[in-house]
Amino acid sequence: MAHIAMVSIPFHGHVNPSAEVIRTLVARGHRVTYANDPRFAEPVANTGAELKPYGSRLPTNDDEWNGDAIDQLTLFLDDAIAMLPQLRDAYAGDRPDLFLYDIAGAPARLLGEQWGIPAVQLSPTYVAWDGYEQEMAPMIDGMRADPRGAGYYTRFTEWLTAEGSATRDSLAFQGRPERGLVLIPRALQPHAGRVDPAVFDFVGPVFGDRSAQGTWSRPAGADRVLLVSLGSAFTNHPGFYRRCVEAFGDLPGWHTVLQIGDRVDPAELGEVPSSIEVRSWVPQLAILEQADAFLTHAGMGGASEGLSCGVPMIAAPQAADQFQNAEQLAALGIGRTIDLATVTAAELRDHLLTLTSDPVVRARCAEIKQQVRAEGGADRAAALIEKLL
Numbered sequence: 001m002a003h004i005a006m007v008s009i010p011f012h013g014h015v016n017p018s019a020e021v022i023r024t025l026v027a028r029g030h031r032v033t034y035a036n037d038p039r040f041a042e043p044v045a046n047t048g049a050e051l052k053p054y055g056s057r058l059p060t061n062d063d064e065w066n067g068d069a070i071d072q073l074t075l076f077l078d079d080a081i082a083m084l085p086q087l088r089d090a091y092a093g094d095r096p097d098l099f100l101y102d103i104a105g106a107p108a109r110l111l112g113e114q115w116g117i118p119a120v121q122l123s124p125t126y127v128a129w130d131g132y133e134q135e136m137a138p139m140i141d142g143m144r145a146d147p148r149g150a151g152y153y154t155r156f157t158e159w160l161t162a163e164g165s166a167t168r169d170s171l172a173f174q175g176r177p178e179r180g181l182v183l184i185p186r187a188l189q190p191h192a193g194r195v196d197p198a199v200f201d202f203v204g205p206v207f208g209d210r211s212a213q214g215t216w217s218r219p220a221g222a223d224r225v226l227l228v229s230l231g232s233a234f235t236n237h238p239g240f241y242r243r244c245v246e247a248f249g250d251l252p253g254w255h256t257v258l259q260i261g262d263r264v265d266p267a268e269l270g271e272v273p274s275s276i277e278v279r280s281w282v283p284q285l286a287i288l289e290q291a292d293a294f295l296t297h298a299g300m301g302g303a304s305e306g307l308s309c310g311v312p313m314i315a316a317p318q319a320a321d322q323f324q325n326a327e328q329l330a331a332l333g334i335g336r337t338i339d340l341a342t343v344t345a346a347e348l349r350d351h352l353l354t355l356t357s358d359p360v361v362r363a364r365c366a367e368i369k370q371q372v373r374a375e376g377g378a379d380r381a382a383a384l385i386e387k388l389l
Helices: 012-027 038-046 069-091 107-115 132-145 147-162 170-175 238-248 284-288 300-309 322-331 345-356 359-373 377-387
Strands: 003-007 031-036 050-053 098-102 119-123 180-182 200-202 224-229 254-259 276-279 293-296 313-315 335-337
Touching: 003 012, 003 069, 003 107, 012 031, 012 038, 012 098, 012 119, 012 300, 012 377, 031 038, 031 069, 038 050, 050 069, 069 107, 069 147, 098 107, 107 119, 132 147, 132 170, 147 170, 180 377, 224 238, 224 284, 238 254, 238 276, 238 345, 284 300, 293 300, 293 345, 300 313, 300 322, 300 359, 313 322, 313 345, 322 335, 335 345
Parallel strands: 003 031, 003 098, 031 050, 098 119, 119 180, 180 200, 224 254, 224 293, 254 276, 293 313, 313 335
Antiparallel strands: none
16 A cells, blocks of 8 residues: 555645545555645545645635736746745655646645655646647737736746755746646547657546535436536626526526526526526536536536537636637537627527537537546556555
């Protein structure tokens, strides 16, 4: 039995993708500890792992994430710098045989370097490909031209240098791990053919048993089902939800599940027809397995679930990798991209009916669904991790 340490941050989009991998390692007899903020004690306990608590400085809702990419990257850097000494204290007398770390849990890579412990990145999003740095250079140069961006990169390099890392470049430190498992469908990876197979293995999205989240059944008389969900963080959009009610409320044969999060009062939506089911939270995968279409923010978790369930998607990206995911869904031939702020009810309705009536889209969804489900999942991920012990 090995001691395996997982390190992540307190966000469902960073915890959920690897949860079944952790659960599988525990089931195989390994002792798994999990470093995360105490806010995620329950999700960690549900994997069978033992919580190693640390205090995260990251914001908890979308109002606190105001600002551009530089501001957001700075928040992650601040959290990483504060995380490292807490990890060192937590594991000083209980060193693991192997570190697993989420892309935002990269301080575990530093600690692994310092202690001579191997570290494996579990990426819940796409990874670097051959030529990635060159293609990213114009964007990074633009950020460096901003004094805030220049300060961010200087601080990151100084931190890595002070901690004795062999890698001093922030982009390489985060994007070029020694070993990585990719927890997304290969279909979502940009330039998948240019990803180094000696470093990265695509094991696909790993969902596991979600029965604890509850079940859902298609209502009697519902010929088709649409799920509308903007995820768990960026949900404060009552105006958009009202347009969804207008767009989908009177479509014959359609039942719409509208997840609005905990920031919007259902009364703000006005009169809602019986064909629309308004919920603050839903068991998303359980619904998608019965759905005919998905209106999503195109977060990696939602986009992966949509591909695995073979449903066409309308993407309303808002932040981070959601824009790239939306482009990839469109390139795959199974998605349309909208601007959440400006899309009209008529446009929403037209996108839905066009996607769901196209036999080419339907065939493409079925093809990708088959590919995703053949990628190996938790058992393959656990076997690859065990080879590194």
